[in-house]
Amino acid sequence: MTSFVKKASIIIKHDYFSSGEVTGLSIKPTAECQRLLRNYKLMLKNTADGLDIYRDEDEKDAFTDKLPAATTAFDFSLALDDQQFLKYTTLPIKKNDEFYLFSNKKGKTAFQLSTIPKVQTLNHGASEMLGILRLCFSFSAQATLMLNFTAPQLKWKYYVLTGTAFPDPVIDGSATGITFIKQTALQAADQIGTALATGYPAAIISVFESDRAIPVINTGRKNIQLKKTAGNAIVINNLPNPGPGENGIQIINLLN
Known part of the structure; x- marks a missing residue:
């Protein structure tokens, strides 16, 4: 008869997901870790x-009755099941011949x-390797160990293209606690604005930027509204959020 007692929990969280649970990452013990286990x-x-x-x-002998030293390393490979993971995760830059190590x-x-x-023999099947999670633990008492990932925070910028019938748009983010400030003029260094002005010479281009950096989340933020200044009429009730990898930028083309 065996009696298994929980000794440790490894909990992985990511603030990009509203639930906190990470769906784009998998964890697997290395061959050496399997031997230690x-x-x-x-x-x-x-x-x-x-x-x-x-x-x-229950089933112990002269060796297994002993607990591992607190410095014994149990290595797990971390692999990307979601190829967008790196776009919605804040991680420092690393070299191509390096792995991330979470220890x-x-x-x-x-x-x-x-x-x-990088350990060339370390692989996780067909998935792309992110790195190694290294657990150093004696298992003498139960504990919960946390690995937390954070999402990037970016200022959002909306480029709104309108015609003469809609000359003065407004973006209202008050329902989400975000203020969008309209630029008084197109900046000379704004390559996106310059490209839009070249491609749509008849357009009125209005540029709005959030007053602060906003964390990227998977559920999106609703009730960011595009309105007409005259009469405060709502034109779009829920503007699309910038997605991972879009650098906080959205282009809203109302010319057609």
Whole structure:
């Protein structure tokens, strides 16, 4: 008879997702990690937000009765199931021959980010490797360890193209607590505005920028409205949000 006792939970969260759960990342023990898990009678169970590690507390022998040292490294490969993951995740720049390393220090329950040289033999099937999660833990007591990813924060910029019948648009983000400031004139260094002015010479181009950087989220923000100044009439009730990889920019073309 075996009696498995939970010894550790690894919880992975991402503030891009409203639920916090990461859907674009998978975690898998390396071959050496699998060997250590077997030797110490440890068993993995995947969860919705990471994995749990259990230990068989009944079937012990002279070796497995011992717990690993707190410095013993259990390495897990992290792979990208969603190729958009890097676009909605804030990570430092790394070299092509490096992996990201997420590791916890002795006695710590939060994973710290650094980089290490790539291990050529490390792979995760057909998925692209993000890096390694390195767990250093003695399993002497139960603990929860957290790996938190953050989404980029960008100022949003809307380019609104209108005709003479709609000369003075307004973007109202008050329902979401965001103020959009209209630029008084097209900036000479604004390459997007310049390209739009060249491509649509008859258009009235209005440029609005958020008053602060806004975190990217998967559910989007509703009730950002495009209005006419005259009469405060709503033209578009829910403007599209800039998506991952769009640098906070949206172009709204109302010429047609």
